[in-house]
Amino acid sequence: MTGDVRAPAAPAASGQAAVLGGGPGIVDDPAEITPAWMTDVLRAGGLDAEVTGVRFEPVGTGQTAVSYRFHLDGRGADGRGAPASLVVKMAAGAPDVRRRLRSAYRNEVGFYAYFAHRAAIRTPRCWYAAVSDDLLRFTLVLDDAYPAEAGSQLDGCSQARATIAVRNLAGLHAPFWNAENLSGEEGFGKDAPLGRDTAWPVRADERGMAYLGKVVTAAAAEFTERYREQLEPEDAETLLRAAALVSGWGRHTATRHSLIHGDYRLDNLLFTGDSDVQAVDWQTLEIGFPGRDLAYFLSTALAPAARRAQEVELVAAYHDQLVEYGVTGYSGADCFEDYRRGMLQGPLITMIGCVYASAPRTDSSDRMFLSMATNAARAIRDLGVLDLLSASA
Incomplete structure (x- = not known):
């Protein structure tokens, strides 16, 4: 079963709908x-x-x-x-x-x-x-979320923070779980202000995934060459093989969809202690496979040993929150399988973000990208993702 959703519980207060245009005007300075x-x-x-x-x-x-x-x-x-x-x-x-x-x-x-x-x-x-x-x-x-502080990809996070982060992520996915016409309802379709050239939000089709596969394959070749001295050979091989699977990834992730953040990582989360978190930076929003967000966060935020020890419990916490918000027909086993199927998001975003970044390289950015890539590569191997996604859908 692909799952369905009842009307979810009242969402956390994030304010009323904002103005799109009008108002006091756009500023550049x-x-x-x-x-x-x-x-x-x-x-x-x-x-x-x-x-x-x-x-x-x-x-x-x-x-x-x-x-x-x-x-x-x-x-x-x-x-x-x-x-x-x-x-x-x-x-x-x-x-x-x-x-x-x-x-x-x-x-x-x-x-x-x-x-x-x-x-x-x-x-x-x-x-x-x-x-x-x-x-x-x-x-x-x-x-202003002050005094909340952004997480750090280099430092990782505690299990308590990872738990509130995955529960918060469920609050994005559940209200739009398998929703129809997400790119064409309530005024934000092809003819709306944000959809002048194409339907919005974007939902990658087979052609789009093929193009993305070419982009990430090129990025993987450059990434693994750039960091050849720092990457373990096994990690480099995993990253290259993962990139080669992106063009056919859609066959394995077509079972369900929602709005996804696309870059749900520690640097884009604002924590207040271990009790509250807010997500920011929505520039990679799209309609896609929810497991991508979950896999990306857990595979890059946690060092391999911590992830291995905690991932079953953390995926269950995400799933429990989905159910609390009203998602039905979606078992815990389904959720963990989707977590595995979403694992290409880690190398995809990390290597494209690194190779095509507009900002100058720094020691800090190099360490961040390497940490994310190696953590993701080891999660892919631990969870048998390459064999899973190499099989026919």
Whole structure:
């Protein structure tokens, strides 16, 4: 059985649907944001407050966009003042760079505008989301998650944090589990603002998977050559063989679908202790196989020994949360099998992200990519993924 979903429990509060266009306007420079601009954002979001002063500072190290923390001074009705701070994310770079990133900008704005309020995943409330007609400029205004801190791929995470992360992931997948017409309902189909050239969100077909296979095969050849001295020969062989299987991966992952994050890893998760987590960076959003997100997170976040000891329990925690949100006809055994079938996501995202990164190489980035790739390669071997996906569907 492929599973179905009942109406899930009420989602965690991530704010109402954001504005898509309109509002105070798209900004490309933080200096363009005035107290009046912020006041318009808050009032559009239902907060009767007036911002009287703003100051900002850069936050994060985004490679495809830039983010700023804005500190606000203000007053509000009924004792509700303006938030002490908000985060504003916007496009960056020259026009040719932005043209390559248009789909990423569309994905992130679209997630907050169309899906965040329907999902149960914890993510910062979005006050405002807008993208230009040519998809080269966008602006997001998000709740500031401070003092939450991003996870670290190099440091890994505890079992407690991994547990809240996989439960949070179920809150993305469950509300859209096997939903029909995800790329054509409620105004976000081919003729909608985010679907000018193609249906949105993207769902890779056989042709798309064949193209992706060529891209990752080329990336794997360069990646394994670049890190030839640091990679164990067995890991390098696993990465190359995994890349060769991507073009036919769709035959093994067509049984179910949902919205998937695509890059659900520690660096894109904001933790508050071991009790809360919020997911950010939605530029790789697509309709796809849910097991890809789960496999990618667990295979890259945990060192091999920790993953081997914890993965059965962690996959069960994810599955339990899906059931709690209303997914039916989907057993724990089905879920673990999907976890195995999703394992190509680790080498896929890691090697493409490394080889085609726009940011300069650093020692830190090299160590991060190597850690992710070797962890993923060992998970693939431990779980017999190459034999599983080499067999006919």
